[in-house]
Amino acid sequence: MNIERVKSQMRKGVLEYCILSIISKDEVYASDILQTLKDAKLIVVEGTLYPLLTRLKNDGLLNYRWEESTSGPPRKYYGLTEMGQKFLQEMDVTWQELVTSVNHTTSKNKNQ
């Protein structure tokens, strides 16, 4: 048991939410997403992200288009589907509710 495992656990739950949110702002490809998450200290590795993107696509929340790159192989640029946008809105609510619940449960005041 160490704090890193806890951090990893907490991250898991919000990964999909953060990824959908990142994609909602701009068409991006995997490396962009990794960099954005890294900047936000939400560390994720390739082997986690790629299967997750595939899953979200198969669930109809994402779509993508191939785009040529001037510095390597072509990239998959992801965007939100209409369904993805609706889902993201629900996740916004879910996240806010979770924050409220956790802050309430963990508040120092015993009788709350």
Add this chain to the structure above:
Amino acid sequence: MNIERVKSQMRKGVLEYCILSIISKDEVYASDILQTLKDAKLIVVEGTLYPLLTRLKNDGLLNYRWEESTSGPPRKYYGLTEMGQKFLQEMDVTWQELVTSVNHTTSKNKNQ
């Protein structure tokens, strides 16, 4: 893919944190914890909680004492060890950092 799965996912990451926090406020037994979590809309079932309490105890974060009940079999009342208290403090920080990271990542403003 449905929003319930997402909620469940998000809950997972903070379960240990909430449970340690609940125990830090008062000596409680499993049913107390379940009720507190339920009140906070952090639904958990027995089959999840018991193994988790055992794990936290084996990791040295919790201890317990048996106490007779006037309305059924004896109960295990859990308390935090010194190590558990320290760990809880680290989790407080970890949770705050996560909230900051997620809110940052999912803010509507593209350039933040």
Add this chain to the structure above:
DNA sequence: CCTAGTACTTTGTAATACAAGGTATCTTAA
């Protein structure tokens, strides 16, 4: 071509939440 860099994919493993069922203890009431 060969090497280095970039991008995407796959495979195996470990962790763990949950559903469902099980065991043990205690109280109550006939």
Add this chain to the structure above:
DNA sequence: TTAAGATACCTTGTATTACAAAGTACTAGG
């Protein structure tokens, strides 16, 4: 005294999924 119901704790099997590590494929530059 015993059967039924309630309470409390525990176990097993399954599915999900993050991660590490290794693999495949494409491009550019010398």
